[in-house]
Amino acid sequence: MFPVTAFTKLAGVEYPILGAPMAGASTIDLTIAISEAGGLGPLPAAALSADAIRKEVADVRQRTSKPFNINLFVLGEPKADPQHVGRALELLAPIRAELGLPPGTPLERYCPDNAAQMEAVLEARPAMASFTFGILSREQIAAFKSRGVLVMGTATNVAEARAWEAAGADLVCAQGSEAGAHRGTFLGDAEQSLVGTMALVPQMVDAVRVPVIAAGGIMDGRGIAAALMLGAAGVQMGTAFLSSPESGISQAWREALRGAKDDSTRVSRIYSGRHARGIVNEFMRKLTPVVNDVPPYPIQNALTQPIRQAAAKAGRGEYLSLWAGQGAAMARGVPAAELFAALVRETYDALGRAASVSAPRASSAH
Numbered sequence: 001m002f003p004v005t006a007f008t009k010l011a012g013v014e015y016p017i018l019g020a021p022m023a024g025a026s027t028i029d030l031t032i033a034i035s036e037a038g039g040l041g042p043l044p045a046a047a048l049s050a051d052a053i054r055k056e057v058a059d060v061r062q063r064t065s066k067p068f069n070i071n072l073f074v075l076g077e078p079k080a081d082p083q084h085v086g087r088a089l090e091l092l093a094p095i096r097a098e099l100g101l102p103p104g105t106p107l108e109r110y111c112p113d114n115a116a117q118m119e120a121v122l123e124a125r126p127a128m129a130s131f132t133f134g135i136l137s138r139e140q141i142a143a144f145k146s147r148g149v150l151v152m153g154t155a156t157n158v159a160e161a162r163a164w165e166a167a168g169a170d171l172v173c174a175q176g177s178e179a180g181a182h183r184g185t186f187l188g189d190a191e192q193s194l195v196g197t198m199a200l201v202p203q204m205v206d207a208v209r210v211p212v213i214a215a216g217g218i219m220d221g222r223g224i225a226a227a228l229m230l231g232a233a234g235v236q237m238g239t240a241f242l243s244s245p246e247s248g249i250s251q252a253w254r255e256a257l258r259g260a261k262d263d264s265t266r267v268s269r270i271y272s273g274r275h276a277r278g279i280v281n282e283f284m285r286k287l288t289p290v291v292n293d294v295p296p297y298p299i300q301n302a303l304t305q306p307i308r309q310a311a312a313k314a315g316r317g318e319y320l321s322l323w324a325g326q327g328a329a330m331a332r333g334v335p336a337a338e339l340f341a342a343l344v345r346e347t348y349d350a351l352g353r354a355a356s357v358s359a360p361r362a363s364s365a366h
Contacts, residue, residue, distance in 0.1 A: 016232075021046075053121065125148060128152055131152070152171040159187045221346020223235070252316065261329050264280060268291070
């Protein structure tokens, strides 16, 4: 029997495996596949309007009665400095021209209404709502919990985990430095908070009483077993599912994943204005020398969005944000349900091997 953990009890799922909410990559097909397999499927909502969230929730519930997680960013209303925006557009102009795009202009809005998004998720009452980039207030968390929604906050260091626990979160996601895409750091220095999963999880488990979910670099059953043995109540996996056919990534992104090695990724804020891990490409190389001129998230993210969309259509992977974790070379590219079943088998095997190694040997008689 697969280990029952605090997470599986709380979420009502069979296996302590969560799909990472990969905005721009996850699809409803992926949500369904993971939830139906016995894990917690992800519904990334950070880039969606409140009405779009309602529609996607309805679509998911038409296809499954299983639990799922809705993820949001924690954002205030961005204040764009005109000079900063102008400089960013100037830096992006040559790339826009190369892709056949007209010169960029400042935008009226740089992200969806975060308060309206929160209301839509409250209305949806998913099994779990997870958050990153910041922390909710006690009152916000209480509102979710009063509707029977579990709350999980992302933490990249122990101080953040303690802050989430103090605010009332039910779980904390320990985001190791290996993880792909955006970093969730909101306390302390972002680069100093690049703590590896193997070091972060046990320290976080020792520091808080709420269950800890391990994320970052976990690609197979060995990684799941290791996280569980470190005290995690479950694992969150994104890059492992990124190359599955249910993923919504472009062909150029898939090709980059197939060619990835252990050292192919780097953390940079050049794409979105926030530190994020992705496969190194020409966009990163060209703009890294001027990274100090990049406006913060979500402003830079909105300004580069047309470039990323045009590059995806043109098959120009050199100008995409190729989000991926350090385990990208271990991605298998098989259907999500097939991958999930393999992960369960591999975890059983790994835990069995660990038990046989740790079992005391009978002393020989003399």
